[in-house]
Structure formats: C-alpha cells, structure tokens
Amino acid sequence: MNQPGDPWFLGGTAGGSSETATNGTFHPTANPFLHSIASAVTTPAPKVGKPPSIYLAFGSLLVAAVLSVVSGVVEVLSILGAQRRANRLLAVDTTGRAAELGGGYVDGTATGLMWVVVGLSVVFAAIYVVFSVAVFKGRGWPRIAGTVLAVISLFGLLSGPIVVVTVLSGIVAVAALWVPTSRRYCEYAEGQRRIVPAHQWGYN
Numbered sequence: 533m534n535q536p537g538d539p540w541f542l543g544g545t546a547g548g549s550s551e552t553a554t555n556g557t558f559h560p561t562a563n564p565f566l567h568s569i570a571s572a573v574t575t576p577a578p579k580v581g582k583p584p585s586i587y588l589a590f591g592s593l594l595v596a597a598v599l600s601v602v603s604g605v606v607e608v609l610s611i612l613g614a615q616r617r618a619n620r621l622l623a624v625d626t627t628g629r630a631a632e633l634g635g636g637y638v639d640g641t642a643t644g645l646m647w648v649v650v651g652l653s654v655v656f657a658a659i660y661v662v663f664s665v666a667v668f669k670g671r672g673w674p675r676i677a678g679t680v681l682a683v684i685s686l687f688g689l690l691s692g693p694i695v696v697v698t699v700l701s702g703i704v705a706v707a708a709l710w711v712p713t714s715r716r717y718c719e720y721a722e723g724q725r726r727i728v729p730a731h732q733w734g735y736n
Contacts, residue, residue, distance in 0.1 A: 608650065
C-alpha cells in the first residue's frame with residue numbers, strides 16, 4: 533500500500549518536494565513517475581527532413597493543378613472558335629432565316645459548354661492543390677486516394693496532349709508517394725501530430 537512518503541504516491545513527497553495542485557490540476561514535476569510519462573509523451577522526436585520523393589510528389593501535383601487550368605482555357609478558346617465558325621456559316625443565308633433560327637441555339641450551347649469546362653477545370657485544380665498540401669504535410673491518405681484516382685484517370689491518356697501530361701503528372705506523384713522513404717516520412721509525420729502538447733499535462 534502506498535504511503536504519503538512514497539515518491540510514487542500522487543499525494544506524497546519526492547526528494548523533500550511535495551506534490552501541489554493549482555486549479556485542481558496536479559503538476560507531474562514533483563512526482564518522478566508522472567514526470568517520466570509527461571516527458572515521454574510531450575518530447576518530440578528528432579526533426580526529420582522531407583525526402584526528395586515527397587518534394588517530387590508535391591511538385592507533380594502542383595504541375596497537374598496548373599495544367600488543369602491551362603486545359604480549361606484551351607477548351608474555352610476552342611469552343612469560342614467553334615461558335616464563331618458556326619455563326620459565319622449561318623450568316624451565309626442571305627435571307628437571315630438561318631441565323632434567326634440557329635443563332636440562339638449556337639450561342640446558348642457554347643455558353644453552357646464553357647461554364648461546364650470552367651467548372652471542371654476549377655474543381656480538378658482545387659483537388660490537385662488539396663492533395664499537394666496534404667502531401668507536403670506528410671498525410672497518409674493521399675497515397676491511397678491518389679492511387680484510386682490515378683487508375684480512373686487513365687482514360688485521360690486518350691485525350692489531348694495537355695490532359696495526357698496532367699494525368700502522367702498525377703501518376704508520377706502517386707508513384708513517389710509509394711516509395712519507402714515517403715511512406716516512412718508520412719508515418720513519422722503522423723506520429724508527430726499525435727504527440728500530446730505539454731500544457732495538457734501541466735508540464736512546461
């Protein structure tokens with residue numbers, strides 16, 4: 533049975549120093565057992581730098597985000613060009629009947645397509661940016677989610693050159709995240725985030 537003089541006893545003394553409480557919180561500095569726990573939980577591991585593979589994944593995802601915007605701009609310009617060509621063909625009718633009947637349809641269709649393209653470009657760019665930030669912070673979920681999305685995006689290899697480069701950038705990023713050094717760094721970063729702050733133990 534613990535006695536008040538036992539240094540492991542919460543209310544005892546250690547080295548002539550008594551355990552005190554402030555605002556109902558005991559300070560572990562006067563108790564060697566609690567002191568060892570607080571030190572182990574609140575002391576961070578040595579700082580570990582990001583491996584090159586993490587920077588490669590981060591950069592590849594940013595490239596993919598930029599290319600998503602560029603692809604959207606190219607598609608919008610293409611739609612505008614098709615709209616102008618269609619309107620010129622309608623203008624060939626000297627009676628103006630064709631332009632009257634088809635002009636509104638052409639303009640409405642072009643506007644709708646441009647909004648869809650812009651919306652998709654923004655969404656894809658935002659997704660790539662979110663993934664890149666998570667990768668830079670050492671999160672583990674982009675490796676799994678990115679693998680699934682990379683498989684789905686393989687259909688993009690049948691598209692134009694900009695989309696192909698975008699897809700390949702995403703694949704490079706996912707491959708870099710599966711490198712052992714990247715996986716170990718993500719595990720280290722996750723462990724660092726689980727460290728209990730010292731103030732929660734009343735230990736400073």
